[in-house]
Amino acid sequence: MTERVFSGIQPTGVVHIGNYLGAIKNWVNLQNEYESFFCIVDYHALTVPYEPKELPERVLELGATLLASGLDPEKCTLFVQSDVPEHTELTWLLTCITPVGQLSRMTQFKDKSQGQAADSIGAGLLCYPILMAADILIYKANRVPVGEDQTQHLELTRDIARRFNNIYGETFPEVQGLFTKTARIMALNDPEKKMSKSIPGSYIALTEDEASIRKKIRRAVTATGADPNTIPPGVANLFALLEAFGGEEDAARFREDYQAGTIRYSDLKEAVAEHMLAELNPIRQRYHEIIADREGLKKILARGGEAARTIARQNLHEIREKVGLVYQ
Ligand code: TRP
Numbered sequence: 355m356t357e358r359v360f361s362g363i364q365p366t367g368v369v370h371i372g373n374y375l376g377a378i379k380n381w382v383n384l385q386n387e388y389e390s391f392f393c394i395v396d397y398h399a400l401t402v403p404y405e406p407k408e409l410p411e412r413v414l415e416l417g418a419t420l421l422a423s424g425l426d427p428e429k430c431t432l433f434v435q436s437d438v439p440e441h442t443e444l445t446w447l448l449t450c451i452t453p454v455g456q457l458s459r460m461t462q463f464k465d466k467s468q469g470q471a472a473d474s475i476g477a478g479l480l481c482y483p484i485l486m487a488a489d490i491l492i493y494k495a496n497r498v499p500v501g502e503d504q505t506q507h508l509e510l511t512r513d514i515a516r517r518f519n520n521i522y523g524e525t526f527p528e529v530q531g532l533f534t535k536t537a538r539i540m541a542l543n544d545p546e547k548k549m550s551k552s553i554p555g556s557y558i559a560l561t562e563d564e565a566s567i568r569k570k571i572r573r574a575v576t577a578t579g580a581d582p583n584t585i586p587p588g589v590a591n592l593f594a595l596l597e598a599f600g601g602e603e604d605a606a607r608f609r610e611d612y613q614a615g616t617i618r619y620s621d622l623k624e625a626v627a628e629h630m631l632a633e634l635n636p637i638r639q640r641y642h643e644i645i646a647d648r649e650g651l652k653k654i655l656a657r658g659g660e661a662a663r664t665i666a667r668q669n670l671h672e673i674r675e676k677v678g679l680v681y682q
Pocket of ligand 1: 485
């Protein structure tokens, strides 16, 4: 049996090349090998303050970005989470078997709620990992590609599935992370930190225009705060970008130049820009075509939602029977 993959991405604004190299590009490969479900998790986006009027646009932009990057609706099921409301019902059923202690000990919860009074922390932030578990388990997915930052959430998913199986009988498969080696892309202007949409000037958006991409790479920090014996983080980041965008041979050459002390950062940056643009130019073009045909885009997402919902409904029915919610 082919394994089933599920992963989610939040519609919270800018998608940058760190997100692309860390997750999306990987999904594009996975859709060829697995039965894949990729979900725009709008319910998750409600756990932090957001602008309701802007959310639908964020969702469509993300849908267009994913399609432009190469997700193919013929090969995977791409859909919007709230088009399958069954996710929330399963969340409730799982909430009832999840210990509060375990939720409150989650690293991400602690980080995000730090310094806030309990009365101002939404319960959604606390329960978010249960929603994530429900996303995965409602499809009985067994493989979940995620970044390192989500491993604790996956462990919780496994615990919840195990507890459910113990209480109500074997229902969910063992969930496993799918950790593919991807480059960790650092902030261009502060290469000790991870590239992030919350650090202005740190990122290149996936659909950014060519001139702006060239400018940001030209300005990328190369040699601050370096230990003289190791490659400075900004330079290492440029090497990583070059390799991630298909310039492995050039990167090997620049690494030699670095060792020899003959490297010219302007040449390195030029090479990074060329390789990056070769990959991003077509993505940007497709993005603009897709987003211009809003109705077509909505149709693709709606179709994905229907396909996902058919499976979610079936599985939820079985789950409802097990917990005693189906009356004859
Ligand atoms: N929590 C994930 C993130 O912030 C997104 C997500 C939601 C997810 N549901 C998921 C990832 C299910 C994998 C599987 O990145």
